[in-house]
Amino acid sequence: xxxxxxxxxxxxxxxxxxxxxxxxxxxxxxxxxxxxxxxxxxxxxxxxxxxxxxxxxxxxxxxxxxxxxxxxxxxxxxxxxxxxxxxxxxxxxxxxxxxxxxxxxxxxxxxxxxxxxxxxxxxxxxxxxxxxxxxxxxxxxxxxxxxxxxxxxxxxxxxxxxxxxxxxxxxxxxxxxxxxxxxxxxxxxxxxxxxxxxxxxxxxxxxxxxxxxxxxxxxxxxxxxxxxxxxxxxxxxxxxxxxxxxxxxxxxxxxxxxxxxxxxxxxxxxxxxxxxxxxxxxxxxxxxxxxxxxxxxxxxxxxxxxxxxxxxxxxxxxxxxxxxxxxxxxxxxxxxxxxxxxxxxxxxxxxxxxxxxxxxxxxxxxxxxxxxxxxxxxxxxxxxxxxxxxxxxxxxxxxxxxxxxxxxxxxxxxxxxxxxxxxxxxxxxxxxxxxxxxxxxxxxxxxxxxxxxxxxxxxxxxxxxxxxxxxxxxxxxxxxxxxxxxxxxxxxxxxxxxxxxxxxxxxxxxxxxxxxxxxxxxxxxxxxxxxxxxxxxxxxxxxxxxxxxxxxxxxxxxxxxxxxxxxxxxxxxxxxxxxxxxxxxxxxxxxxxxxxxxxxxxxxxxxxxxxxxxxxxxxxxxxxxxxxxxxxxxxxxxxxxxxxxxxxxxxxxxxxxxxxxxxxxxxxxxxxxxxxxxxxxxxxxxxxxxxxxxxxxxxxxxxxxxxxxxxxxxxxxxxxxxxxxxxxxxxxxxxxxxxxxxxxxxxxxxxxxxxxxxxxxxxxxxxxxxxxxxxx
Numbered sequence: 001x002x003x004x005x006x007x008x009x010x011x012x013x014x015x016x017x018x019x020x021x022x023x024x025x026x027x028x029x030x031x032x033x034x035x036x037x038x039x040x041x042x043x044x045x046x047x048x049x050x051x052x053x054x055x056x057x058x059x060x061x062x063x064x065x066x067x068x069x070x071x072x073x074x075x076x077x078x079x080x081x082x083x084x085x086x087x088x089x090x091x092x093x094x095x096x097x098x099x100x101x102x103x104x105x106x107x108x109x110x111x112x113x114x115x116x117x118x119x120x121x122x123x124x125x126x127x128x129x130x131x132x133x134x135x136x137x138x139x140x141x142x143x144x145x146x147x148x149x150x151x152x153x154x155x156x157x158x159x160x161x162x163x164x165x166x167x168x169x170x171x172x173x174x175x176x177x178x179x180x181x182x183x184x185x186x187x188x189x190x191x192x193x194x195x196x197x198x199x200x201x202x203x204x205x206x207x208x209x210x211x212x213x214x215x216x217x218x219x220x221x222x223x224x225x226x227x228x229x230x231x232x233x234x235x236x237x238x239x240x241x242x243x244x245x246x247x248x249x250x251x252x253x254x255x256x257x258x259x260x261x262x263x264x265x266x267x268x269x270x271x272x273x274x275x276x277x278x279x280x281x282x283x284x285x286x287x288x289x290x291x292x293x294x295x296x297x298x299x300x301x302x303x304x305x306x307x308x309x310x311x312x313x314x315x316x317x318x319x320x321x322x323x324x325x326x327x328x329x330x331x332x333x334x335x336x337x338x339x340x341x342x343x344x345x346x347x348x349x350x351x352x353x354x355x356x357x358x359x360x361x362x363x364x365x366x367x368x369x370x371x372x373x374x375x376x377x378x379x380x381x382x383x384x385x386x387x388x389x390x391x392x393x394x395x396x397x398x399x400x401x402x403x404x405x406x407x408x409x410x411x412x413x414x415x416x417x418x419x420x421x422x423x424x425x426x427x428x429x430x431x432x433x434x435x436x437x438x439x440x441x442x443x444x445x446x447x448x449x450x451x452x453x454x455x456x457x458x459x460x461x462x463x464x465x466x467x468x469x470x471x472x473x474x475x476x477x478x479x480x481x482x483x484x485x486x487x488x489x490x491x492x493x494x495x496x497x498x499x500x501x502x503x504x505x506x507x508x509x510x511x512x513x514x515x516x517x518x519x520x521x522x523x524x525x526x527x528x529x530x531x532x533x534x535x536x537x538x539x540x541x542x543x544x545x546x547x548x549x550x551x552x553x554x555x556x557x558x559x560x561x562x563x564x565x566x567x568x569x570x571x572x573x574x575x576x577x578x579x580x581x582x583x584x585x586x587x588x589x590x591x592x593x594x595x596x597x598x599x600x601x602x603x604x605x606x607x608x609x610x611x612x613x614x615x616x617x618x619x620x621x622x623x624x625x626x627x628x629x630x631x632x633x634x635x636x637x638x639x640x641x642x643x644x645x646x647x648x649x650x651x652x653x654x655x656x657x658x659x660x661x662x663x664x665x666x667x668x669x670x671x672x673x674x675x676x677x678x679x680x681x682x683x684x685x686x687x688x689x690x691x692x693x694x695x696x697x698x699x700x701x702x703x704x705x706x707x708x709x710x711x712x713x714x715x716x717x718x719x720x721x722x723x724x725x726x727x728x729x730x731x732x733x734x735x736x737x738x739x740x741x742x743x744x745x746x747x748x749x750x751x752x753x754x755x756x757x758x759x760x761x762x763x764x765x766x767x768x769x770x771x772x773x774x775x776x
Contacts (some may be wrong), residue, residue: 035364041539052357054082058310059327061089081106085113095156096377103373111373115159117439124391128436131402131579133180134601136696138193145197149209154385159210165193165245169615172225174528177560181604182617185715188248195252204368206375213249217281226529231262240741255288270296276319289321291360297334308338311345321356399588401580404601405656409573414595420463422510424503425517436580437525453586469503473536482523513553524560533564562607600694602655606648618764619711653763659689666768679735683760687723697731700759
């Protein structure tokens, strides 16, 4: 840093500290729990109203954007003190240049914070979050966040907009790909693991990132599964089924929270004081800062909440601290212009602005930016720590654990490392699609395609033939919408019939066919909602033609959401759901296909039979007319459909292995516990097959009678274990009264005396069963 500039800034801060000691009024407004309070308030005392508002402004810069507009003239705004941080700018060179303007050329020299969508890895990209959740491995998931933090921080970033912990039971919503599925217990565990991975135990360390949990709240339950749409639910459902993962992140110490786009109780989350202040800060004790989603404040006008001054006032008073992309032309410079105007008209107070600024400045102190604003700007570190061979090997391992084997008739998998394989499908060579959605830092050219992965791993043992077989979709315009952000799969100039004919010629020369089909990367993700969850018709036609050859077919299914694959499940002998596995996709897929890794992934979202069943989830409530034990058969005046059975195609927690696991000897160490007691549940799990393998042992509990209706089953524990073939392991779970609590009608968190059923098994639809009683 320039020494004269450093001295100037230090002198300003010194004066501010002296002023602070004489200002008892400011002291009284400071948080006694904030170790940086005196330093923050000293700076605050020197700031003009324009500079204060500037700290609340998070414009977009760099070459990556997520909305419909991009800011300009950033350097000038930084120099004027009207920028608090930058969004989606990467590389040490760019970030250091921007920071230099803030620290050395603005009046007060306040450093910037740099945020980026580091969602599932940085350069070394891991499976999409929905896929990652299917590993059910908290240690593994935590390490993915830790690796992502190390790489991103080495490239200058110090704040990530992750984890997304929105519970969703509706696969029509494209952003299920970014979340952890339908279950609140598992989602809460993953939220904690991700926050810990990003932040570790010291945000001032330059290998950590400040985490931002999103989207607060309820974003995963939009009407009709359409992104950004209205969400409307009861408070009791909120507290029991949707809010806990956000709270788990807050309890884990997450540094920031992002408000969601949807409304809650008729008020958009971005302007919802009950949500952002009463619940988040007062009930949960959150002491970080709250940022909007992209142009979230401006969008409240479209919700019908008033003009620009109305919505900025509403947001600030509700508890919003930082405005993301409000500085873009389309958003009318929400905070920078409109908040100043609202302040001048008395619609907001300076104290309200000061409270928001305190939260931003505190975060910058927590990140160590006032001590060394260039702490994340070491070009040598970036060269040494980003996309290393070690990180890529780890990404490959993680990808193998995320894959879910859905079907494997006659042990078709694993494949033999011999003979001829026909690799067919539009996703076989699409390296740029392997990382899936929200992979903004991934070097798509360095991702490993399926074809390249097979050639690298077994190419000297197996004759691999390739044909594209089809385009992604018959509809060119739909295909364009599903292959955006540099993930285009070039449209083949040949006709559909010519592509199919070539595929059949290749298939005829093979011993086995591997069909790489499904969704392309941007078929799911933000603004990628679907009303049809089938595999695109052109790919279905390709698959059916391959099946008619009589050759064994393995379907390698790419997806960012549960798909409706009833026909495929009926006709294809082996289905491996690989989601979007990340930068090492092809290598990881090869590892599983050929048995170097035994698949162990378990679904974290239910797969419906058709869209008409949606929303469909395992932990539903009973009705007064349950279908009971006649599942699969229609019964008049019971809760069922005329045209399809109730149960899903694949239930929550489902996933096969190349080996088999038998459950036996379920034991409870007691049949009743009191409110201070503890129950130990144990089960023996035997690997009865021919391969060593990992199994996710799942514990579910049902509260049989409650003051409010209770779910038919709830996940309350799980453990992922490795068992060698022929061996048996005993797995134990401990249950306390905390595990039995829920929010009652009055929203009190209680456990109620009564009978409980226990289920332990390999997925949510099957398992050994027992009972115990909770007594007062």
